Amino acid sequence: MRNSGAISVFRFWPMNQIPDDSDKRMIPKDQMDSPSIEEGSSVGSLNGGNPVLKKGPWTSAEDAILMDYVKRHGEGNWNAVQKHTGLSRCGKSCRLRWANHLRPNLKKGAFTPEEEQLIVELHAKMGNKWARMAGHLPGRTDNEIKNYWNTRVKRRQRAGLPLYPPNLCYQIADENQRCNNSSEYFYYGKHPTDSLLGSDFDICDTVFDNFDADHSALAYARPFSDAAVTSMLSKKFGSQKYFLVDPTVSSMKRPRDSESLFPALHSNFSNGHSRFGHPFLEPLRKMQRTSGLGYHCDPDPSSKNLQSFGSAIPSSHAFLNGTFSASSPSSGTVKLELPSLQHTEIDGSSWLACSSTPLVVVDTYGESAPATVSLQTDCVSPHNSGLLDALVHEAQVISCAKKEPSEKRLGSVIIPDNVVKSSELSISEKKFEEFNDPISPLGCSAASIFSEFTPLIGGSSLDELPHSNAASSSGDILMTAEHVSSPIDGDKDILIEGVSVQPDAFVGSPWFEDNSLQPDAKDYSIFDDAIAIFMGQDLSNDYNPLPAGRSSAHMQAFGLDSCPWNNMPNACQMP
DNA sequence: AAGGAAGGCAACCGCGAAATA
């Protein structure tokens, strides 16, 4: 029994995990001396008729017993395992062991780059739905994926990199545009609430099949079912599971200071202004209200500007990295579960009811009284999804609303006219060329964005590519680049980077519909806003020094001497 | 070489949904 069982077990172990003597290595010290841990001794001892269920690492003998049981009885009815075999393991533990280690066709070992990419994409769309993600990765377990992701989060946090590759953003953006044109934007249920119930959120299995490492040919990406995701997320928010804020990780374990990791956030904290008036931040507001975090709820509507967000909302990384930086002076621990590109709201219906929800738009410049605007977006807004396409959609909304400049009706975000007028940011093709200059700081920085999915030469991990390498290796065309410079922590500039994309990614999109030949600065500003969100780019840490004159000129133009985000779109205040 | 920190992995726990009695 013991020998044969052990042999059969070993078939499923990778070479580096053969559970021979290593079993003992894994045994906690307090169990090492216990006879029950020895091989073949896992048959439960009875303690007053109730077997003492064993915990901790499994021995090969236990594995053999479990496998033998499954062979005979099949999977399921895990609680019966202990009864039939005497194995001192609870059914739960048996199921877990089987699912994660013993079942056939398990793929062991490190994830391949393809798998890693797939995980990233899946996570961008699904969030922390490990089991579902595992369904897209044959031979991989949810636990494996989960561990991989958690490791990735930590690793990229340390590196100050966004969790999601930019090409994901464009893939979604491009696809959303296509779907928008075909009137099947964002949800597929008969009614938004159908999918809101979370019943029919399915990721198209073909989405990632053709995902190419060089991201030159973006596969069809079915747009997210934002409502379904909303359901998922709202559930989490409803249970106060927000982003994970782990002060120990964030403030103690990070080798880099918090500012460098979440510079945008930091800058927001520093300046009290958020760059993004994104409604997905509202849940965090609520969270803060209840958690006592830094958010100051100002009852005065006139003060409902971005300062509220600025105090605690990570404008980029918090959402892009899936974890909330504790660089903020948060005094408490708030759990923020969400995929990096997802946001949600506490009340899942609030955003869906967008058509009837007036938004109070506050001009942070104080040049106009708060205005109530009606959303002119499609009723089904992606705001609630928090996914990539949601952000893209919002940017598109902004862009579309631009067509009505006199009313400043921008859906959910208002771009102050004066920003554009005074920004000197009209980007010409010449500027593109300038920014595309690989020598220029921006060129390098922008290109660095794409490091993640830039094929490595001799590298083993997609995560390890240094920025500088990517800068030169990226052959993408830098479509837009915009500097917004402002002193951050002294002489640091914030570089709001343009994004290198596939040239056709936005051609024909609302971004350029009206100004395809000479896109104005507003388009790019909007575009970059969204991109900056997507990228989670280390806006202040990955900054690249600008030429002094240029920098100062922009600073003056934006009036950013004291606040780098002053020119940012005003937030819409949800009632 | 030693100690500590970080990484990585396996397993457990709590909760909720589904199935069953």
Added chain:
DNA sequence: ATATTTCGCGGTTGCCTTCCT
């Protein structure tokens, strides 16, 4: 219809290994 059981998922923890100082 209700209570109980089973199952599955996601979050978290603990331990070992590896890396760094």
